Amino acid sequence: MAELGKNLSRRGAATTQKPETTRAGDVVAAAPHKGRPRTSKRRGSLGNLVVMTLAGGLVATMALPAYAFTPGTNETQFGTTASTELSQAAAQNVTVDAQAASVTVARDGFTATTEEELAAASAAAAAAVEAAAAEARRQSAAAAMTTYAASYSGPSVSDFLANPAYPNYDLGSVFSVASQYQGVPYVYGGATPAGFDCSGFVMYVYAQFGISLPHSSTGQGAAGTRISEADARPGDLVIMDGHDGFYAGNGNILHAPYEGASVRIQPIWTSDYYIVRLGI
Incomplete structure (x- = not known):
């Protein structure tokens, strides 16, 4: 029994051997022990955890569009409005006044002045101005002739x-x-x-x-x-x-x-x- 205890103590000492450190404080890996390595188990557990995390995120991402297109009962964020429900139910009604059937539609009419008419109007206006000026000259000449006749009494x-x-x-x-x-x-x-x-x-x-x-x-x-x-x-x-x-x-x-x-x-x-x- 004593011999068995010594052997267990030696194995524990080998298993719990601490890593050496340098003077600068860097850690130096401990010498591998002779027992079965534990690193592979840890690495396997960590890989499984990463795979499960990625799979869960992928499922959640795929579920979001379906959830967005199929709103739930949250009316504040995803609820349909009254106008949307009427549109989906094809419940629109259009009321037309009875007088609409008797309304007649006609093309708007317009008139335009031709270039010939504009030229004629301009000529008429110029003629009117000239006639007024001629009349003014005639009246002025008549007044001058009256004064002229009264101011001269010599031979003609x-x-x-x-x-x-x-x-x-x-x-x-x-x-x-x-x-x-x-x-x-x-x-x-x-x-x-x-x-x-x-x-x-x-x-x-x-x-x-x-x-x-x-x-x-x-x-x-x-x-x-x-x-x-x-x-x-x-x-x-x-x-x-x-x-x-x-x-x-x-x-x-x-x-x-x-x-x-x-x-x-x-x-x-x-x-x-x-x-x-x-x-x-």
Whole structure:
């Protein structure tokens, strides 16, 4: 028995042999004992535990989608709403008013102004503006003529034609008489020293020599003979489009220009004119 006890003590000492340590405190594995190793058992238990853990997680993961698509009784998180239950039961009802059957549908109509209509309207508006301006000018001219007639009491064109102030006609005398009226204001329709327009001025001067002319620049141009500018002399007529006056020499004209201006001499400002001489 004593021998048996010693043997057991030796085996226990070998089994419980502590690991050696170095001076730095590192653990050095203990020498393996001669008995059956226990490490394989521990490793087997640990592997089984890992496999069981992974299997449980996999089963839980696969069960989540099924649980999500099949809600339980938790109405707060997964419960169906009243509108969802009605949709699933196909319980919708639509009420249509009885008058809907008698409603007629028609295409909306519209109108548009054509380019021709717009152009016509614009032309009509421009014509209206021009007519209003012409009427204003007529009224202004009428008022001026009233003042003009009241302010002049001397001989008229008809008086001179009946009794010419200068029976002997020559261009130098004509220009001399015309030059006396510089400063007379322009008056539309005027034909006396109270106020002249362009053709009224020419008509009044030539009437004093017994020569009758129409109150029109075109008519006065047609009453004479065209000559070249090189042959022109003061007293000849300068005829333009809608305007005329006396040739004053050196490319100048003596005329009644426009409203707001007076009879004056100035250079001819255009090349669109011709010279006419009367009495030949």
